[in-house]
Amino acid sequence: PNVGKSSLFNAILGEDRATVTSVPGTTRDPIDEPITIKGKTYLFIDTAGLRRKSKIETKSVEQYSVKRAVNSLQRSDLVILVMDACDGITRQDQRIAGLAIRKGKALVCVFNKWDLIKNTSTERYEEAFKKKMYFADFCPVIFTSASKKKGIDQLIDAAEVSLESYAKRIPTSQINRILADIIALNPPPGFRGKRLKIYFASQEDVCPPRFSIVVNNPTLVPFGYEKLIKRIIRQRIYHFTGAPIMLRFKGRR
Structure with a gap:
């Protein structure tokens, strides 16, 4: 939660479709939005952020939202895992990436809020990714700033390449x-x-x-x-x- 996922969703769509606040857990029900890119139509789903089970109250609205988010993952072809560049890779990020791979989903990993990062490079983050996300080393790693609408084209390109790989057949x-x-x-x-x-x-x-x-x-x-x-x-x-x-x-x- 609060990694800028809904802001990134809005930046991709080019409009304010999802509610954005500084309060974690604002997105509750998944929002489905079709968007046409280069003549192809994709259905984007903005889901609730996923926190560790131990931090979620039983029978709460958040627990309901998490179940809906996992169901959305089940019906997707591609998962865009949005991480907060300020926090780096968390254990929960690792769990979500592992879940997507076990479910057989294409995966693109995104470090959002890159505009807030100073005195480092994308190469250092990529090296950290290879170590902590070694099981997902086949995934593109993209750096974005939803607030400044930076890296959006690269994210869309990575999603297209991943979906092409996802449907590839070898003789x-x-x-x-x-x-x-x-x-x-x-x-x-x-x-x-x-x-x-x-x-x-x-x-x-x-x-x-x-x-x-x-x-x-x-x-x-x-x-x-x-x-x-x-x-x-x-x-x-x-x-x-x-x-x-x-x-x-x-x-x-």
Whole structure:
């Protein structure tokens, strides 16, 4: 709350659609607003800010607002996580980013109120982001000032790139060529005398990009090897900027 989310929402729309005050928690019900950008129409949803559960009173208006905000996340394709540049990255920011990724949503992270930051650089914030948000290192990081309407075009461009990645489909032949290289350079590990064998991969779906990989035994796939495959897919095939990659390992029939 109070990171300038509604002010940023209004800056994107070019009008005062959401209520803006200095009091945290002003936005209660999600506000849906369609906007056409470069001939494409998007539905923007301004939701309530999300505080930690321990700070929210049970059966309060804020608790109701938070539930509505989470429901809005569920029905979205892209989450724009707005953070207060004056506060840096908080534990709650990390939780919300993690939730968006687990739900398979494209993600753009924004440091708002950048006009209030002195004697530092965007590079230092980006480095801090890589350390604290290592699990979301595929996301664009944008710096904005809603009050001065700075960084809005960059934010919109990042959202468009992320949505394009979110709907990207990769040819099966290309995936399997890269998979063969991964196996050759980084042979699948063994576990308790059993060795993982990888046979074939294909893309099952988009929004988010989902890949299925046929193996001899899905339980033999360690988390580290899954992360390796995702990283090399991004490096060698397509960056999938702003979009999570989902892998499903399944046994051979």
